[in-house]
Amino acid sequence: MIELTAKTIVLDLDDTLYLERDFARSGYAAVGRSLSRLVDPEQFATVCFELLAIGHRGDIFDRALDYFGIEGDERDIPAMVRTYRGHEPDIALCDDVPAFLERFSAKRTALISDGPEAMQAAKVRALGLESRIDHIILTGQWEGDFGKPHPRAFREVAERSGHAPEELVYIADNASKDFLAPNEMGWLTIQVVRPGRVHNSSPPTPDHAARLTLTSLKELKPA
Structure with a gap:
């Protein structure tokens, strides 16, 4: 297993915590x-x-x-x-997610997700994440184009956490947009490549690529 020393665990939603x-x-x-x-x-x-x-x-x-x-x-x-x-979605967390959230329950957690705010909020409710994630940012709440790879949400998480860049990790799935901003900010980035995910594109540049790649959150544990 990979030991994470990060003090704040930041997560994507779609195809990271459940299957889109x-x-x-x-x-x-x-x-x-x-x-x-x-x-x-x-x-x-x-x-x-x-x-x-x-x-x-x-x-x-x-x-x-x-x-x-x-x-x-x-x-x-x-x-x-x-x-x-x-609509109110009929969805469930991937099998490895509940245990992952329990293992890292002593860490600060945050979620950054793009898409229409009401739609993403319905997913959060359906998955029961409001009580399991400390800080949830739905970028659709902001007027303008602040979805990933824009750094606004990442900056907000970093400022609120009070942690140094090397103490934050972003775990997501989409190499076309998810990792560019946190890479530039000095975070650790991890791509979860789940079978059945919607986005299978390769990173358009080396700066877009996650530092680590895995297939399941079972591979991660707190240091």
Whole structure:
């Protein structure tokens, strides 16, 4: 196991503490239910999830509606997106997360997550993280583009912790944006590469790459 000497453990949310595909599956089911007068809800959700699995992202609802032949006034993509983002998700922490949080319960903890604030807050509630994480920052609360890799959230965590850069660690999954700012600030960065994660892209530059890579939080223990 890898011993962490960090005094503040900072975590990402999506595909780090739970699988983002589970939120997608839950959201597609909610959208399917909202369209029950037009399609079979379960079949609609299955089609959407299959589109996600083969790599589609921003056009999933368009393609699903094409599949079911839904046109005209019934084709309300903005309403579907609102339902997807606004539903109460049926998601759960990955198996290794509860024990990890228990092992590091004596440390300060923080969470930094991008995305619409209400949607991310619903995930936090569903996962029961409000009582398990000391400081939660949802970057969607701020007007403007302050999502990762912008350093604003990382600076706030560092200032609030009062710890030196070498005493902070950021654990996340997405090498395209998660690690650039904490790397530049001198933190330790760790990438969790979970099977079934949504983002599989390589770091665009060496500065974007995490210092360590692992497949499970079981590999970490406090020093």
